[in-house]
Amino acid sequence: MNEHRVVRLKDIAQELGLSESTVSRALSGTGRVSEATRLLVQQAVKKRDYTPNDIARSLRRRDGRSIGIIVTDITNIFFASVLKGAQMVAHEQGYSTLLSNSDEDPALETASLRLMLQKQVSGLILATVGGSPNQLAQCRRQGVPIVFIDNLPNLGYPYDSVSVDNHKSAYLLTCKLLKRGMRRIGVITGPLGQSSGLHRWEGYERAMQEAGCPIYRPWVKQGDFRVESGYAAMSSMLAQQETPQAVLIANNYMAFGAIRAIRERGWQVPRDIAIVSFDTEDISGLMHPSITTMNQPAVEIGRQAAEILIDRLTDNAPEDAVARVLDPIFVEGTSW
Amino acid sequence: MNEHRVVRLKDIAQELGLSESTVSRALSGTGRVSEATRLLVQQAVKKRDYTPNDIARSLRRRDGRSIGIIVTDITNIFFASVLKGAQMVAHEQGYSTLLSNSDEDPALETASLRLMLQKQVSGLILATVGGSPNQLAQCRRQGVPIVFIDNLPNLGYPYDSVSVDNHKSAYLLTCKLLKRGMRRIGVITGPLGQSSGLHRWEGYERAMQEAGCPIYRPWVKQGDFRVESGYAAMSSMLAQQETPQAVLIANNYMAFGAIRAIRERGWQVPRDIAIVSFDTEDISGLMHPSITTMNQPAVEIGRQAAEILIDRLTDNAPEDAVARVLDPIFVEGTSW
DNA sequence: TGGGCTTGCGCAATCGATTCCGCTATGATA
DNA sequence: TATCATAGCGGAATCGATTGCGCAAGCCCA
Numbered sequence: 001m002n003e004h005r006v007v008r009l010k011d012i013a014q015e016l017g018l019s020e021s022t023v024s025r026a027l028s029g030t031g032r033v034s035e036a037t038r039l040l041v042q043q044a045v046k047k048r049d050y051t052p053n054d055i056a057r058s059l060r061r062r063d064g065r066s067i068g069i070i071v072t073d074i075t076n077i078f079f080a081s082v083l084k085g086a087q088m089v090a091h092e093q094g095y096s097t098l099l100s101n102s103d104e105d106p107a108l109e110t111a112s113l114r115l116m117l118q119k120q121v122s123g124l125i126l127a128t129v130g131g132s133p134n135q136l137a138q139c140r141r142q143g144v145p146i147v148f149i150d151n152l153p154n155l156g157y158p159y160d161s162v163s164v165d166n167h168k169s170a171y172l173l174t175c176k177l178l179k180r181g182m183r184r185i186g187v188i189t190g191p192l193g194q195s196s197g198l199h200r201w202e203g204y205e206r207a208m209q210e211a212g213c214p215i216y217r218p219w220v221k222q223g224d225f226r227v228e229s230g231y232a233a234m235s236s237m238l239a240q241q242e243t244p245q246a247v248l249i250a251n252n253y254m255a256f257g258a259i260r261a262i263r264e265r266g267w268q269v270p271r272d273i274a275i276v277s278f279d280t281e282d283i284s285g286l287m288h289p290s291i292t293t294m295n296q297p298a299v300e301i302g303r304q305a306a307e308i309l310i311d312r313l314t315d316n317a318p319e320d321a322v323a324r325v326l327d328p329i330f331v332e333g334t335s336w
Numbered sequence: 337m338n339e340h341r342v343v344r345l346k347d348i349a350q351e352l353g354l355s356e357s358t359v360s361r362a363l364s365g366t367g368r369v370s371e372a373t374r375l376l377v378q379q380a381v382k383k384r385d386y387t388p389n390d391i392a393r394s395l396r397r398r399d400g401r402s403i404g405i406i407v408t409d410i411t412n413i414f415f416a417s418v419l420k421g422a423q424m425v426a427h428e429q430g431y432s433t434l435l436s437n438s439d440e441d442p443a444l445e446t447a448s449l450r451l452m453l454q455k456q457v458s459g460l461i462l463a464t465v466g467g468s469p470n471q472l473a474q475c476r477r478q479g480v481p482i483v484f485i486d487n488l489p490n491l492g493y494p495y496d497s498v499s500v501d502n503h504k505s506a507y508l509l510t511c512k513l514l515k516r517g518m519r520r521i522g523v524i525t526g527p528l529g530q531s532s533g534l535h536r537w538e539g540y541e542r543a544m545q546e547a548g549c550p551i552y553r554p555w556v557k558q559g560d561f562r563v564e565s566g567y568a569a570m571s572s573m574l575a576q577q578e579t580p581q582a583v584l585i586a587n588n589y590m591a592f593g594a595i596r597a598i599r600e601r602g603w604q605v606p607r608d609i610a611i612v613s614f615d616t617e618d619i620s621g622l623m624h625p626s627i628t629t630m631n632q633p634a635v636e637i638g639r640q641a642a643e644i645l646i647d648r649l650t651d652n653a654p655e656d657a658v659a660r661v662l663d664p665i666f667v668e669g670t671s672w
Numbered sequence: 673t674g675g676g677c678t679t680g681c682g683c684a685a686t687c688g689a690t691t692c693c694g695c696t697a698t699g700a701t702a
Numbered sequence: 703t704a705t706c707a708t709a710g711c712g713g714a715a716t717c718g719a720t721t722g723c724g725c726a727a728g729c730c731c732a
Contacts, residue, residue: 005479388689
């Protein structure tokens with residue numbers, strides 16, 4: 001009867017009359033081990049159901065072989081999709097993923113970052129709400145690479161990121177509205193403190209200016225990317241004397257709220273007011289009317305973020321910071 | 337100039353002329369340390385930005401202080417919400433969360449389980465697709481507790497779980513349809529190999545039988561919880577000579593597909609056919625018509641699963657297996 | 673046959689923290 | 703004043719794996 005509950009490398013070594021180093025090398029494939037002993041080791045491992053202790057391995061290697069992902073809201077399908085893409089790539093490369101949800105709370109983000117640093121993550125994918133300068137500095141010092149997604153903060157140095165061209169995205173979408181002959185176009189923006197919110201607003205602004213189309217301030221509302229703020233913004237827009245022909249809404253959740261407000265007034269989309277929006281591939285198509293959107297390739301964002309991160313962790317680290325900008329995908333719905 | 341890139345416990349100890357043991361005790365609060373040195377240590381820690389190495393700590397404590405969560409599809413808002421609840425509780429208790437997405441693939445589930453065991457997770461929350469008997473056995477041997485959610489497998493022993501009463505849920509929903517005078521009620525089930533799919537079907541069956549209402553086989557279709565299968569199931573139902581008055585659909589994603597099929601035929605919900613369904617709190621309300629559903633309290637499922645797990649990991653472990661069954665929440669929409 | 677090279681493997685240090693054990697100094701008690 | 707308990711702290715083993723170094727045996731070729 002063995003007195004250990006779990007089988008250790010040492011147990012395998014003893015059973016075979018080998019040293020721990022040989023067993024280790026046989027399993028990792030590094031170093032020189034004869035084919036015969038390699039087979040012996042593999043058999044013993046299988047027989048005893050040996051599972052290597054990654055904690056011990058990580059300690060020795062000074063690397064947790066895991067990547068941390070912090071998002072603001074995992075129930076937002078955009079982030080869930082990012083996560084899916086990142087997790088797939090990480091898993092393929094033998095990295096596990098530590099997840100945290102900051103809930104848009106800078107304090108929680110900071111706490112999560114601290115926890116992940118303690119866990120010795122190899123790298124981080126971060127959708128920041130901006131508010132952990134200390135931790136970010138520590139990451140730099142310790143050489144823990146970070147890839148930023150979604151909200152690109154204003155740091156004093158270049159950094160890796162994956163994002164969609166939000167400016168272009170909003171610009172093109174607004175141009176499409178203009179091309180359909182619309183000129184009275186309102187907008188519900190996201191938080192202008194976040195790059196995704198700001199750039200979409202700027203794209204709209206530029207398109208309107210280039211078209212010589214005045215921006216009517218009562219049709220400009222700021223939301224927070226949540227359903228309720230879309231509802232509130234649209235409600236107050238509809239309370240104006242004049243209402244717009246079309247409204248550009250900075251994400252789909254707010255579009256849902258806005259559409260509800262329109263319905264409650266007894267109006268229809270797009271008969272009385274057209275709606276265009278931004279978001280993730282999956283969520284459209286569930287709605288009726290289906291919303292005309294600039295979709296963000298969320299899974300691809302996650303995938304590429306993980307790839308960049310893993311490149312940084314292995315030898316093929318590029319010299320400079322990588323700022324990958326993906327193109328949005330235009331999906332025509334029936335909401336315009 | 338210090339030659340170490342990161343500050344270690346030893347560095348703090350040397351700086352203060354203390355032993356590592358004392359510093360460790362000062363930080364952990366265990367053992368006897370004078371108030372004076374405790375303060376000294378805390379200051380030094382703050383000054384040097386010391387971050388304890390959880391890997392080393394975990395190795396010594398033989399516990400990774402993390403919980404693994406494996407779900408079948410993280411972009412499904414039900415699982416995303418479960419994750420959110422579980423992650424919150426875990427984080428509060430100082431546990432980090434390792435996430436994996438099995439994509440309904442038993443092989444991936446097995447690989448994920450193996451990886452998590454290697455990482456020495458303290459416990460697991462598992463929405464299994466059923467297919468890792470070896471790993472489950474190993475968890476038992478190693479004393480890694482598991483809380484099952486969503487799909488409750490048929491193991492030969494009692495285990496902890498958190499679920500909703502799917503049978504009751506479907507039974508009540510069907511009864512409500514019957515009470516509204518409907519008798520020609522069809523059903524689109526989930527996979528009958530999964531408990532959630534099976535029990536919802538059984539609840540429907542029982543309600544129909546008790547009401548003396550015949551089940552018309554062409555109105556019984558099996559789907560796989562995805563949009564497309566709902567579309568296909570409803571399409572083939574609508575191709576029958578006779579169509580049902582109402583259809584009970586085993587989850588919301590399939591309901592989306594079904595509604596699209598109905599619309600494409602030029603019919604309306606609920607004028608021509610009523611729809612009721614099951615799912616998560618958040619997703620309803622986005623749809624039009626809003627679907628009448630039995631909602632699963634997903635965040636609560638995650639939260640309770642994590643609580644049970646952490647109870648098992650601490651002293652207040654209950655003697656017997658905990659099978660917590662939550663009640664669904666009825667939400668009336670306009671789809672019936 | 674002997675020098676050099678390769679192969680296969682073991683020894684022991686090491687990663688960074690925790691923790692058992694025991695030592696010293698201090699204060700209390702008889 | 704002698705004894706003893708205890709608070710505060712240090713020494714060293716330990717967790718389970720990895721890895722640099724070195725040794726011995728076997729091989730090749732001169």
